[in-house]
Every structure is written in structure tokens, then in C-alpha cells.
Amino acid sequence: MTALLRAFGLGFGFQARELAVSTNAYFSLVSAPFFTITLLSMVTYSGRGDLASYAVVAPTLMTLWLAALMYAGEMISEDREGGRLELLVASPVSFPALLFGRLCGAMLLALPAFGLSILAAGLVMDAWITIHHPVLFVLTALAVTVSTAATAAAFSALFVLAPSARIVQNTLPMPVFVLSGVMVPITLFPGWLEAVGRLLYLSWGADLMRDALAPEAVEHAALRLLMVLALGALGLLIGGATIVRFLRRARSEGTLSQV
Amino acid sequence: MPALEITDLTRLYRRKGGEDFEALAGVDLTVPEGEVHGLLGPNGAGKTTLCKIISTVLLPTSGTVRVLGHDVVTDTHAVKLALGVVFGGEKGLYERLTARQNLDFWAGAYGLSRRRRRARVGELLERVGLDGRADERAGSFSRGMKQRLHLARGLVSDPGVLILDEPTVGMDPVAARDFRALVHELRDGGTTILLTTHDMAEAAALSDRVSLIDRGRLELTESPGTIGDLVSAYERVDARGVPDHVRDRIAALDGVVSVREDQGSLVRVETEQPDATLAVLRTLVDSGVRDVARSRPDLEEVYLHLVGRRGMGVDR
Numbered sequence: 001m002t003a004l005l006r007a008f009g010l011g012f013g014f015q016a017r018e019l020a021v022s023t024n025a026y027f028s029l030v031s032a033p034f035f036t037i038t039l040l041s042m043v044t045y046s047g048r049g050d051l052a053s054y055a056v057v058a059p060t061l062m063t064l065w066l067a068a069l070m071y072a073g074e075m076i077s078e079d080r081e082g083g084r085l086e087l088l089v090a091s092p093v094s095f096p097a098l099l100f101g102r103l104c105g106a107m108l109l110a111l112p113a114f115g116l117s118i119l120a121a122g123l124v125m126d127a128w129i130t131i132h133h134p135v136l137f138v139l140t141a142l143a144v145t146v147s148t149a150a151t152a153a154a155f156s157a158l159f160v161l162a163p164s165a166r167i168v169q170n171t172l173p174m175p176v177f178v179l180s181g182v183m184v185p186i187t188l189f190p191g192w193l194e195a196v197g198r199l200l201y202l203s204w205g206a207d208l209m210r211d212a213l214a215p216e217a218v219e220h221a222a223l224r225l226l227m228v229l230a231l232g233a234l235g236l237l238i239g240g241a242t243i244v245r246f247l248r249r250a251r252s253e254g255t256l257s258q259v
Numbered sequence: 260m261p262a263l264e265i266t267d268l269t270r271l272y273r274r275k276g277g278e279d280f281e282a283l284a285g286v287d288l289t290v291p292e293g294e295v296h297g298l299l300g301p302n303g304a305g306k307t308t309l310c311k312i313i314s315t316v317l318l319p320t321s322g323t324v325r326v327l328g329h330d331v332v333t334d335t336h337a338v339k340l341a342l343g344v345v346f347g348g349e350k351g352l353y354e355r356l357t358a359r360q361n362l363d364f365w366a367g368a369y370g371l372s373r374r375r376r377r378a379r380v381g382e383l384l385e386r387v388g389l390d391g392r393a394d395e396r397a398g399s400f401s402r403g404m405k406q407r408l409h410l411a412r413g414l415v416s417d418p419g420v421l422i423l424d425e426p427t428v429g430m431d432p433v434a435a436r437d438f439r440a441l442v443h444e445l446r447d448g449g450t451t452i453l454l455t456t457h458d459m460a461e462a463a464a465l466s467d468r469v470s471l472i473d474r475g476r477l478e479l480t481e482s483p484g485t486i487g488d489l490v491s492a493y494e495r496v497d498a499r500g501v502p503d504h505v506r507d508r509i510a511a512l513d514g515v516v517s518v519r520e521d522q523g524s525l526v527r528v529e530t531e532q533p534d535a536t537l538a539v540l541r542t543l544v545d546s547g548v549r550d551v552a553r554s555r556p557d558l559e560e561v562y563l564h565l566v567g568r569r570g571m572g573v574d575r
Contacts, residue, residue, distance in 0.1 A: 003370070010367040021355050021396075083350025087412075090314040092339040093368040251318045254272055254311075 011101025033120030147232025153239030201231035297466030343418030347425030354398030
């Protein structure tokens with residue numbers, strides 16, 4: 001367990017350090033305030049100012065998810081192309097734990113999107129969002145961030161193995177955004193589709209974040225927070241198993257260094 | 260207990276729509292602790308495949324490999340802790356990070372605590388002569404500097420066994436000399452080193468024993484002195500404007516292995532006895548041939564003599 005935590009910490013610190021010198025990565029934040037302005041304009045035009053929280057939460061979660069997909073798709077591939085994957089596998093560090101730590105570190109990139117969205121709403125649209133349950137909001141944001149990294153771990157090995165990884169990577173965001181109720185409340189969907197949405201940690205996270213912004217008391221907050229983490233943990237388990245399987249196969253076939 | 264114990268090691272690669280390729284075929288090798296063992300062979304001979312299996316990044320098809328008594332398939336973690344690995348080439352570094360950050364990361368991957376990491380990284384940077392450039396990005400380094408950083412990376416865990424796969428490729432002569440000094444220093448400290456190289460002089464200068472590998476088989480394992488004797492027995496003489504009757508006379512001399520025409524008018528004579536070269540030179544000069552050059556064959560030509568002619572083609 002200590003070794004796993006150490007690998008996680010190593011990966012997190014390493015990625016945070018790399019992020020600090022990767023200025024290009026920050027361009028992915030540019031879209032968040034523009035999404036906020038667009039969505040806020042739509043809800044304002046429709047006379048649904050009560051949905052303003054969607055305009056702030058959605059761009060933030062979208063930025064988070066897009067960053068996760070980007071890093072999930074490229075982390076292993078870049079190490080492979082850079083001749084580092086073999087060296088990592090040859091070292092005693094737990095590769096899945098290291099990767100999860102790195103993905104969590106990479107998610108730091110998306111955190112400023114929260115602030116940017118809130119600022120854009122206030123400065124441009126004069127819609128200042130109040131966070132009525134700040135502790136819950138922060139806890140949910142953290143839980144969603146960790147679960148996003150965990151889910152990204154499940155995708156990372158898959159992207160290396162899939163022959164058309166790039167297409168999957170580009171196609172995945174929209175179905176996930178819709179099914180998880182990031183953009184549209186899933187309660188508006190037919191029952192069976194809502195049930196599908198409930199399997200995604202993001203749907204629980206998005207709901208909880210919006211509720212944390214609203215003045216009303218939040219029902220079952222702890223349980224819902226637990227669901228976010230539990231579904232994230234499931235993603236991590238699947239991710240860990242997929243990565244171990246990928247490494248075993250690559251070591252067997254001699255394809256660890258092949259790009 | 261030997262540092263490396265390789266028994267009947269075989270590795271096959273699947274080829275789509277074709278026969279399997281045998282990269283290693285029944286390799287047996289034992290390297291005692293503290294030995295510097297040179298592994299010589301042409302491209303595609305199986306050197307890198309062997310290094311990858313020892314370093315646990317490739318599974319063997321059959322046979323066993325033990326590193327300080329630990330099996331590379333069943334006791335992988337212990338093997339990883341005991342091994343330092345330096346694969347050849349420029350790749351393998353995080354180019355956006357500094358030399359110090361790179362080493363710090365790898366030291367962490369080998370389980371060193373933060374405090375030990377700091378001390379070890381500083382010590383290694385000094386040891387490979389990069390202490391003055393420690394806080395510069397690895398991506399800005401020359402090939403030779405990257406290679407030195409690789410070496411430092413391979414040493415972060417102070418391994419009992421060090422695998423060096425073509426470690427001096429791209430190094431300038433001064434850095435290569437320093438590298439050799441470092442290898443001597445490591446050997447004096449008891450580290451076992453498996454060194455693959457194309458450079459026979461390097462292998463001879465550094466190794467206690469040298470193995471010659473070709474087409475996945477270990478052809479021989481000898482001391483560098485014995486290999487050196489074998490190599491020095493072979494020489495070649497290149498000449499232009501050699502009349503046919505002189506060529507026939509040379510071909511008939513004792514110790515002449517081959518006489519063949521290369522690149523039009525160039526005649527290349529290969530000998531396998533020191534006296535034969537002298538006889539060839541005398542015959543040429545006495546016949547009025549003045550455009551003559553004598554040289555040692557390169558490594559690949561020596562392979563032709565030692566392991567049989569199979570052309571210069573690479574198997575894979």
C-alpha cells in the first residue's frame with residue numbers, strides 16, 4: 001500500500017511539475033469562459049435564469065473531461081514514443097499507480113476553469129454566481145476531479161490498444177456530456193436513458209455541484225458524494241486491470257517500445 | 260551465486276502471415292558477480308532482445324534468466340530492484356524537465372526517499388559531469404550529454420547489476436573516455452555490468468570477458484585478449500590496378516582467405532595470418548602495383564570470419 005501511495009505521489013508531483021513548464025496545455029482553458037457566456041446567453045434569453053448554475057458547472061466539467069481524455073490518450077503513447085515506457089516498466093514503481101497519480105496531477109490543469117467560468121459569468125454577463133454550500137462544492141469538485149482521473153486511467157490503456165483511438169477520443173465527449181447531464185438535466189430524459197446516465201460518476205457530480213450552488217438545503221449530500229467516488233473507484237479498478245493486461249501483452253509480444 | 264544466470268533462453272517473435280522469427284535460440288550464459296561482460300554482435304544479432312528480457316520488459320518464450328538469484332518472470336519486482344538499465348539512443352528522458360528533475364523522478368521510481376534522492380541526484384550529476392548544467396532542460400542537451408544523463412539515471416538505485424545497451428553511442432571522445440573510467444570505478448565497487456557494444460576496442464578495454472552473439476546464438480565467450488588475438492589475425496589489403504595474373508598469384512599464397520573485386524578496379528585481399536599480409540604486399544609491390552592500402556577489417560568483417568559468411572544483411 002505504501003508503495004502504491006508513493007507511486008501515486010511521485011506521479012502527481014511529476015505531472016504538476018511538467019504542467020508548470022508546458023505552457024501549451026493551458027490553451028485548453030480558453031474555451032471554458034466562452035462556453036459559459038454561450039450557455040448563459042441561452043438560459044437568459046429563454047427566461048430561465050434559474051439554470052445559470054448549469055452555465056458555470058457545464059464548461060468546468062467539460063474542460064475537466066476534455067483534459068482527461070487528452071492526457072489519457074497521450075500519456076502512455078508519449079512515453080512509448082519517447083522511449084520511456086520500457087524504462088518505467090523496468091523500474092520497480094507501480095505503473096498503474098504512477099499513471100493515476102499523473103492523471104490526477106494533470107487534472108490540476110482544469111481546476112482554474114471553475115474560477116474562469118464564474119468570472120466570465122459575472123464580468124461579461126453580470127450574473128454573479130453565489131456558492132451557497134462552499135464546503136460541499138469544494139469537496140464535490142475534488143471528488144469529481146479524482147474520479148475523472150480514475151476514469152481516464154481506464155481509457156488510457158484502451159486508447160493505446162485501440163486501432164482507432166483518435167476517433168474514439170474525438171467522438172466520446174459529446175455522448176458523455178449529454179448522458180451525464182452536464183449540459184441538460186438527465187431528469188428530462190426517458191427513464192431508461194436516465195438510468196444509463198446514473199451509471200456515470202459525472203452525472204452525480206454535476207447534480208451535486210449545481211445543488212451546492214443553490215440556496216436550498218442539499219439532500220443526501222454525503223451519499224451522493226460517495227457515489228461519485230465509488231463510480232470513480234470502479235473506473236480505477238477497471239483501469240488498473242486494463243493497464244496490467246496491456247503491459248503483460250506488450251511484454252509478451254515485444255511491443256512495449258513499438259509505436 | 261552468479262549475478263546473471265541465463266539458461267537455454269529462447270525468444271520468438273510472431274510475424275504476421277509468416278514464420279516466427281527466432282531472436283534468441285538457446286542462449287546459455289553465466290556472469291559472476293563483479294564481472295564486466297561485453298556482448299558483441301551485429302545489428303539484429305539478439306543483443307537488445309537479451310537485455311530487454313534481463314530487464315523484465317520482454318518475456319522469454321522459453322528458458323530462464325536469473326538476476327542475483329531472482330527469476331525475471333516469477334520474481335520481477337526483486338529483479339527490478341537489483342537492476343539498473345541504460346538502453347542506447349537519445350530517447351528515454353523527459354525533455355521538458357531539467358537534468359536534476361529527470362534524475363529526481365527516476366530516483367523516486369526506484370523508491371528512494373526524498374532526502375536520499377536529493378543527495379543521490381547531486382552526487383550522480385557530478386559523477387557524469389553534468390553538475391554545471393543540472394538545472395537546464397534535458398531537451399536542450401547534446402546527444403552525448405543526454406547519454407551521460409542516461410547513465411546517471413541507470414545508476415540512481417546503486418544497482419548490483421547494470422545493463423548498458425550501446426551506452427557510448429553519440430558520445431564525444433572525452434565523454435567516452437570518462438565513461439570508461441566510470442565503468443572501471445563501478446567494477447572496482449563490485450557492480451556487475453553487461454555491456455553491449457559494436458566497438459571491439461571498447462569491449463576489449465572494459466570487459467573481463469566478451470561474448471559474441473550472432474543470429475540469436477552465443478558463438479563464443481572468451482577473454483578480450485583471446486578475441487583480440489583472433490581479430491588481429493585478420494587483415495586486409497586494398498589495391499588498384501592489379502593485373503589478373505598477380506591476383507591469381509596472391510590468391511595462391513598461404514593465409515589468403517579471399518581475393519575479390521570491389522567497386523570496379525579495387526581489389527580487396529583478406530588474410531588470416533600476420534605473415535600473409537606481408538607476402539601480399541611484397542607481391543603487389545614487386546609487380547609494380549603502387550596504389551596499395553593495408554587496414555584492419557571492421558567488426559562486421561571479423562564476424563564473417565568468426566561466425567561464418569552470411570552476408571551483411573540484417574535479419575530483422
